[in-house]
Every structure is written in C-alpha cells, then in structure tokens.
Amino acid sequence: MFKQAKGLKYTAFMSALHRDLLFDWYLEVGCRTGRIFAPARGKTIAVDPFFRAEANIIGKKPALHVFQQTSDAFFASGFLKALKVKLSFSFLDGMHLCEFLLRDFIATEKASDLKGVIALHDCCPFDHAMTTRDLSAIPKQAWTGDVWKLIPILMEHRPDLRLTVLDAAPTGLVLVSGLDPKSRVLERNYAQIVARYADLTLDAFGLDRFNALFDYTDTAQFMAAGFPLLQPVALPETAALTPEKITP
Numbered sequence: 001m002f003k004q005a006k007g008l009k010y011t012a013f014m015s016a017l018h019r020d021l022l023f024d025w026y027l028e029v030g031c032r033t034g035r036i037f038a039p040a041r042g043k044t045i046a047v048d049p050f051f052r053a054e055a056n057i058i059g060k061k062p063a064l065h066v067f068q069q070t071s072d073a074f075f076a077s078g079f080l081k082a083l084k085v086k087l088s089f090s091f092l093d094g095m096h097l098c099e100f101l102l103r104d105f106i107a108t109e110k111a112s113d114l115k116g117v118i119a120l121h122d123c124c125p126f127d128h129a130m131t132t133r134d135l136s137a138i139p140k141q142a143w144t145g146d147v148w149k150l151i152p153i154l155m156e157h158r159p160d161l162r163l164t165v166l167d168a169a170p171t172g173l174v175l176v177s178g179l180d181p182k183s184r185v186l187e188r189n190y191a192q193i194v195a196r197y198a199d200l201t202l203d204a205f206g207l208d209r210f211n212a213l214f215d216y217t218d219t220a221q222f223m224a225a226g227f228p229l230l231q232p233v234a235l236p237e238t239a240a241l242t243p244e245k246i247t248p
C-alpha cells in the first residue's frame with residue numbers, strides 16, 4: 001500500500017517558510033508561475049525553461065535572477081561561481097526524471113552553504129501511474145515521475161546526509177541537510193547509479209521496501225516548531241544581505 005503524504009500542503013508550507021525565515025540566497029529549479037518563490041525575501045535565483053509568471057514575483061527581494069533555461073544549462077553557465085553564491089535553501093522541482101533531479105542535486109550541493117538545506121519535491125508518489133518515465137503518458141493530475149529514487153540513492157551513496165521526509169501533501173517534501181559541497185561521490189558514481197536505477201520501476205524495487213526507508217515528519221508540527229532544521233542557515237531579520245559580487 002502507498003504511504004500517502006497527507007499533511008499540510010507543500011504550497012502552504014513553502015509560503016509560511018518564506019514568510020518566517022529570511023535566506024541570504026534561495027534557489028528554485030522548476031518554478032512555472034513563480035508562486036512558490038514569490039514570497040521569498042532574500043536574493044533569489046529562479047530557473048525554468050518555460051515560465052508562466054503573471055503575478056508579482058519580485059516582492060521584497062533585493063535581487064531576483066530569472067533564468068528561462070534548463071537547469072543543466074543554468075548550472076553550466078558559471079553564474080553561481082561568478083557571483084560566489086552560497087545557497088542557503090534550495091527547492092528542486094524541475095524535470096521529474098531521476099537522472100535530472102540527481103544532476104540538479106549534485107550541482108546545487110556544490111554551491112550550497114555548509115548549513116544549507118535542499119528540498120526535493122514529489123519523491124513520495126501515491127500510485128504507480130504517476131511514477132511513469134514515459135513523457136507521452138504523463139497523468140493529467142499529479143506526475144511525480146521517478147524522482148522517488150532519490151531517497152534510496154542518497155541513502156545508499158551518501159549516508160552522511162540527513163533526510164527528513166515531510167508529509168507535505170500531496171507528494172511529500174524531502175529536506176536534505178548535512179550538505180558537503182566538496183563531496184564528489186555522487187558525481188563519480190553518476191553513470192553507474194543511472195544505469196542501475198533508470199529503468200527500475202517502483203513495483204520492481206518493492207513498495208514495502210520503499211515505505212520502510214523512511215517515516216514521515218509531520219509538516220504542520222515542523223512548521224509550528226519554527227522550521228528547526230532551517231533555522232541555522234536563516235539570517236536574523238535585521239541582517240543586511242551580503243552584497244552581490246561578480247568575479248570576472
């Protein structure tokens with residue numbers, strides 16, 4: 001049986017998080033309308049090859065960098081290095097195929113603050129149809145693709161990371177902390193991991209085996225406790241954000 005994420009909706013969680021905590025640098029991959037990063041108040045980087053932004057997405061941000069391109073192209077551009085960006089918090093919700101999210105994670109961790117946190121969306125599917133890798137058969141409702149694989153992949157290859165799986169509806173939110181921007185383990189094993197996992201279905205992996213990998217953390221309680229995992233990387237409300245520095 002699927003262990004469905006039935007807690008507070010991820011949209012409410014993300015909006016409360018940006019309301020309550022200030023991050024020096026926030027990265028979002030897969031933004032579509034921009035509704036998730038709209039309430040962010042720190043310097044923000046938004047990446048999506050097909051934006052559909054209509055609302056006020058800049059709000060109180062001192063800087064908003066919008067890249068209408070794939071995350072691979074963005075990470076290859078050298079922007080993060082040029083600005084010496086240290087990401088405080090990142091939300092990865094781009095292409096829902098495991099190899100894409102794995103690449104997004106690898107590149108994001110490299111540019112993250114040691115105390116930073118990376119949130120992976122849609123890793124907790126609630127039926128098999130939504131896990132398809134067939135881009136011509138994407139269900140009309142929710143599509144998680146096969147990014148659920150990031151949970152076993154990170155657990156196996158990066159036991160040094162801490163995974164907190166929030167029951168944020170409808171398809172969970174995995175908070176990854178204990179980041180090591182210098183680690184090259186995933187990069188070195190990338191081809192082997194993709195070869196092992198790409199064609200694996202959740203059925204073949206075993207639903208019970210997947211369920212046994214984690215217990216949910218209650219999203220509303222985590223929020224009521226003041227987002228404990230994210231507090232160490234948040235800035236005091238009175239902090240002046242570090243100015244942007246471009247290195248030629």
Ligand SMILES: C[S@@+](CC[C@H](N)C(=O)[O-])C[C@H]1O[C@@H](n2cnc3c(N)ncnc32)[C@H](O)[C@@H]1O
Binds near residue numbers: 048049069
């Ligand atoms: C599920 S939607 C994101 C929804 C948004 N985060 C929200 O909660 O409202 C996935 C987004 O990923 C974008 N996307 C697709 N391929 C991508 C890629 N290679 N790199 C970055 N974003 C990509 C799509 O254009 C789409 O807007």
